[in-house]
Amino acid sequence: MSLEDRFDRLTVSQRASDHINNQLLEKYSHKIKTDELSFSKAKTSKDKANRATVENVLDPRTMRFLKSMVNRGVIADLNGCLSTGKEANVYHAFAGTGKAPVIDEETGQYEVLETDGLRKEYAIKIYKTSILVFKDRERYVDGEFRFRNSRSQHNPRKMIKIWAEKEFRNLKRIHQSGVIPAPRPVEVKNNVLVMEFLSRGNGFASPKLRDYPYRDREEIFHYYHTMVAYMRLLYQVCRLVHADLSEYNTIIHNDKLYMIDVSQSVEPEHPMSLDFLRMDIKNVNLYFEKMGVSIFPERVIFQFVISESLEKFKGDYHNVIDLVGYIAKNLPIKSTEQDEAEDEIFRSLHLVRSLGGLEERDFDRYTDGKFDLLKSLIAHDNERNFAASEQFEFDNADHGSSSSLEESSDEEGDNSSGGEEDEESDDREYYEDDEPKILKGKKYEDKDIKKLRKQEAKDAKSEKRKTKVKKHIKKKLVKKTKSKK
Ligand SMILES: Nc1ncnc2c1ncn2[C@@H]1O[C@H](COP(=O)(O)OP(=O)(O)OP(=O)(O)O)[C@@H](O)[C@H]1O
Ligand SMILES: [Mg+2]
Secondary structure, three states: OOOOHHHHHHOOOOOOOHOOOOHHHHHHHHOOOOOOOOOOOOHHHHHHHOOOOOOOOOOOHHHHHHHHHOOOEEEEEEEEEEEEOOOOEEEEEEEEOOOOEOOOOOOEEEEOOOOOOOOOEEEEEEOOOOHHHHHHHHHHOOOOOHHOOOOOOOOHHHHHHHHHHHHHHHHHHHHHHHOOOOOOEEEEEEEEEEEEOOOOOOOEEEEEHHHHHOOOOOHHHHHHHHHHHHHHHHOOOOOOOOOOOOOOOEEEEEEEEOOOOOOOOOOOOOOHHHHHHHHHHHHHHHHHOOOOOOOOOHHHHHHHHHHHOOOOOOOOOOHHHHHHHHHHHHHHOOOHHHHHHHHHHHHHHHOOOHHHHOOHHHHHHHHOOOOHHHHHHHOOOOOHHHHHHHHHHHHHHHHHHHHHHHHOOOOOOOOHHHHHHHHHHOOOOOOOOOOOOOOOOOOOHHHHHHHHHHHHHHHHHHHHHHHHOOHHHHHHHHHHHHHHH
């Protein structure tokens, strides 16, 4: 059965007793044998059984997290699978009562609680714990200010935990901003994330943009413009780049476009954020072009997203309606071959936040007069972005050496697989505050190590400088081109 079929056939029984007795968990628990097998290789088989997974995500450890959520009354149960993806499965669940369910001593069954018939529904995203699928996740967490103290990037289980935390925090940030609709995050526990279920009724999930039956052409245009506006709001207000934005990771719910799947989203300060943004723009354009919409050039959208101020814009910078109006009126439609040629170059650019990061090959193209994109990127480079990149450099220098210092204290290392400590530990141990802060330096750093670190950073920078065009020359040239306009 295809994913779409599964998705469409998901039905939810309305009988409370069906949900409160924790059916699914019980059903799968007994299938997983954690006893030592007696006939052969006793040592390794116990380990294997402990790590056995059902549907690739429900390993015994994950089951324990789910049970703990049931026991605390967060969720009532898991009803069915909404989606089985590469990295995670998403399940439907009813919300718990907020209290531990009562078990009837005689029957051993959960007591059926009286409900008024309307029960909150949740979507539960369970990240796969298999190693292969998240090998390339590191690049999204590496260089992320908020996860600078995460020392667990080579431990798969911890990496998964960081990943789920990241989605939870990104969702929270988007949801709380109030400028972009997103499911309300409820709880995260290791690889299990609970959030509001976007429902179109009777337990059916609202459709992804890809499956949405547009009423007319106007509506397609409307959602294209909304998507472009949301990219800007996400960047400017939520300080995030989605990094996997597409018709698959947006849901139309109550006539609004909701953003989902934000585990890989990064802050603008992330060294790859502009590349991710460019990729998002390309994917969004590809989809809407396929849908027959006149699209805007990718570089124009890019500029629209990152520019702090908008020319001729009179509306509210936080308001999607104002932005959509502006987009429809002011962004030029991609129409000429020249537009395509410029987008082509834009895709191949090494994106930079400041002149200091400009690569020679791009710089040459720029000075040859092939395009004036860099001018717009750099000349319009606003103070906030610039400050952010400076901050990032500072953070990076700090981060590099402190990891060597603190790694040794990360004793959990790889041995957490058998332990239970994670289940009890504070969920927030691997990340710091949401809001980016200026670091105050490493107070407790050993003087010699600090010295060494600084020297290393200095050497690395001077090495880098060797291959770069001098900053003052770049600045002069940019200024020159700017004054021509
Ligand atoms: N809060 C929600 N409400 C309703 N449906 C949801 C919700 N969250 C996710 N889904 C459904 O589950 C699907 C997968 O979710 P998501 O995109 O977050 O996971 P994923 O890790 O991207 O999985 P994949 O590897 O398939 O891309 C979505 O496309 C959507 O159909
Ligand atoms: Mg997805």
